[in-house]
Amino acid sequence: MSKEITNDLINDFENDFNSSKANKIAARAAQENGIFKASQNLQTKIDLDPTFSIEIDTGKVANQKQSGRCWMFSALNTMRHSIQKNFKIKDFELSQNYTNFWDKFEKSNWFFENVIATADKDLGDRKVAFLFATPQQDGGQWDMLCGIIEKYGIVPKKVYPETANATNSSALNDTLNTLLRKDGLELRKMVQAGKSEAEVQERKNEMLREVYRILAISLGVPPKQFDFEYKDDDGNYHRDADLSPQDFFKKYVNWDLSEYISTINAPTKDKPFHKVFSVEYLGNVEGGRQVRHLNLPVDEMKDLIIKQLKNGEVVWFGSNVVKDSERQAGLLDTELYKRDDLFDVNFDMSKADMLDSGESMMDHAMVITGVDLVDGKPTKWKIENSWGEKPGFKGYFVMSDKWFDKFVYQAVINKKYLSDDLKKAFDEGSKAPIQLLPWDPMGALAKNY
Numbered sequence: 001m002s003k004e005i006t007n008d009l010i011n012d013f014e015n016d017f018n019s020s021k022a023n024k025i026a027a028r029a030a031q032e033n034g035i036f037k038a039s040q041n042l043q044t045k046i047d048l049d050p051t052f053s054i055e056i057d058t059g060k061v062a063n064q065k066q067s068g069r070c071w072m073f074s075a076l077n078t079m080r081h082s083i084q085k086n087f088k089i090k091d092f093e094l095s096q097n098y099t100n101f102w103d104k105f106e107k108s109n110w111f112f113e114n115v116i117a118t119a120d121k122d123l124g125d126r127k128v129a130f131l132f133a134t135p136q137q138d139g140g141q142w143d144m145l146c147g148i149i150e151k152y153g154i155v156p157k158k159v160y161p162e163t164a165n166a167t168n169s170s171a172l173n174d175t176l177n178t179l180l181r182k183d184g185l186e187l188r189k190m191v192q193a194g195k196s197e198a199e200v201q202e203r204k205n206e207m208l209r210e211v212y213r214i215l216a217i218s219l220g221v222p223p224k225q226f227d228f229e230y231k232d233d234d235g236n237y238h239r240d241a242d243l244s245p246q247d248f249f250k251k252y253v254n255w256d257l258s259e260y261i262s263t264i265n266a267p268t269k270d271k272p273f274h275k276v277f278s279v280e281y282l283g284n285v286e287g288g289r290q291v292r293h294l295n296l297p298v299d300e301m302k303d304l305i306i307k308q309l310k311n312g313e314v315v316w317f318g319s320n321v322v323k324d325s326e327r328q329a330g331l332l333d334t335e336l337y338k339r340d341d342l343f344d345v346n347f348d349m350s351k352a353d354m355l356d357s358g359e360s361m362m363d364h365a366m367v368i369t370g371v372d373l374v375d376g377k378p379t380k381w382k383i384e385n386s387w388g389e390k391p392g393f394k395g396y397f398v399m400s401d402k403w404f405d406k407f408v409y410q411a412v413i414n415k416k417y418l419s420d421d422l423k424k425a426f427d428e429g430s431k432a433p434i435q436l437l438p439w440d441p442m443g444a445l446a447k448n449y
Contacts, residue, residue: 026342039342040326044333048398052382054309055370059084060091061395063388065167068138071365071445072096072103073386074316075145076154078367078412079253081314087252088232093157097166098245099145100138101219102152104172106284107136108180108211112204113286115184119191130438131281135180138169139446140284142316142365142412146257147288152222153245154253159226165218172218176211183207257289261418261426263301264293264410266442268352271295274422276429279436279443292433293442294426298405302378306371307417314369314384318410318445321364324403330392332383332399334406351406361441362409366397378404409442 017023029038058081064073076094084092114131121128165172187207190200228240228248240251264277271277277293296304305315325332340347354360370382381404383397391397399408415423436442 030342036337039337039339041335041338044331044336048331048333048380048400050393050398052370052372055382056312056314058314058369058384061384061389062093062386064386067167067169069096069100070386071140072099072145074365074367075142077384078314078316083252089230090233095155095157095160097162097219098155098160098222099148100166101215101222102148103140103284104136105211105215109208109286110284111135111180112187114281115187116191116200119188127438132181132184134447135177137173137447141291141446142262143289143291144284147285149249150257151285151288153249155223155226155245155248156228159223163219176214259415260412261415262293262410263296263413264442265298265301266295266355268355273297274425276426276433277436278433279440281438282443282446292430301411304413304417305368305411308413309371314367316365316412317368317408318362318365320360320362320407323360323407327391330397332397332403334402355441361444365445
């Protein structure tokens with residue numbers, strides 16, 4: 001039987017609070033400065049000095065501005081780093097707007113196809129409601145970008161630059177989602193009315209024509225052929241004529257994207273280690289690459305990252321960046337704020353409990369470009385963000401190893417760094433990945449916008 005809060009109980013709480021001098025000191029500090037400033041631990045700034053024993057020079061950071069394309073910026077940054085190094089092009093960027101166009105176009109088709117597949121379910125069904133809640137958005141996953149590049153290639157940023165609707169995407173997302181919801185309801189009705197598959201697909205293609213029009217007006221028509229002109233760092237002029245986006249990727253990046261896999265650290269009961277997982281309805285390109293995650297203990301993930309860094313390759317990763325972080329200072333550390341001390345309350349939760357309760361989930365992707373090893377063990381990590389040069393150390397952040405343990409959930413690793421057992425686990429598990437529910441926290445990054 002439920003019990004109400006009584007006045008006697010409130011009086012007891014108030015008397016207990018007022019009897020403590022420490023409570024009154026904490027109250028003055030928190031009420032004047034806010035919780036985070038009142039509990040900030042300045043020792044963190046000393047401990048997280050931006051000096052690293054292993055460090056990859058990656059140059060000027062990019063800026064996603066008011067958009068949720070961190071996953072896209074970070075993934076393209078890993079590729080542009082190799083272009084900068086191999087072709088000696090300082091501060092070169094790939095077009096984030098180009099992959100953004102095709103991602104939104106493909107996500108629209110992905111939404112339509114899932115709406116058609118679930119037309120026999122009620123609108124109130126949780127999975128149907130999930131689809132209609134956000135038909136498309138800015139967020140995504142490494143495998144989703146690979147699917148776009150494998151189909152459409154990539155281009156330099158100066159060939160297909162940012163637009164107002166790319167850098168501030170809220171109006172475009174709102175416009176597109178309104179249309180997709182309207183069209184999605186129509187497709188459901190067509191299926192329920194017994195229309196043929198050919199009729200449904202014909203109508204869907206008419207809808208996609210309008211989607212393309214909205215994207216082309218908002219972002220520009222993507223190039224099919226272009227000339228690539230640049231001067232290298234030595235001042236030498238280069239011109240590559242009549243390139244397709246696929247030609248450009250093959251010549252200037254030339255990665256076998258199938259060799260790069262997603263590893264995650266999700267120590268929850270429903271996700272055994274060394275198993276491969278996918279998330280229902282998570283994707284963009286129909287018939288393209290499936291999102292797959294190999295779940296590993298955190299120390300195994302770190303070892304793989306360090307191997308990749310030692311070989312001069314940066315690492316794309318996903319984390320919960322809003323937790324225990326100081327954006328302007330560029331610091332990520334579990335000791336950054338001492339709220340336990342300020343309130344005399346224990347806030348500690350395990351990583352598994354945070355995931356299971358919704359306290360934490362992936363909300364941002366960045367790039368690991370360095371690590372500081374002491375006696376062979378990592379103590380802090382150098383992070384390339386995509387928020388421009390103002391935050392942190394000219395856009396770079398420093399992440400403590402304890403923060404890694406608690407809030408890093410995903411890292412993309414080249415398969416060549418995996419042991420034979422891990423390669424086998426991924427290859428065997430990828431044949432029939434364990435399906436996670438659409439709202440699982442391992443899919444949260446794709447719902448970020």
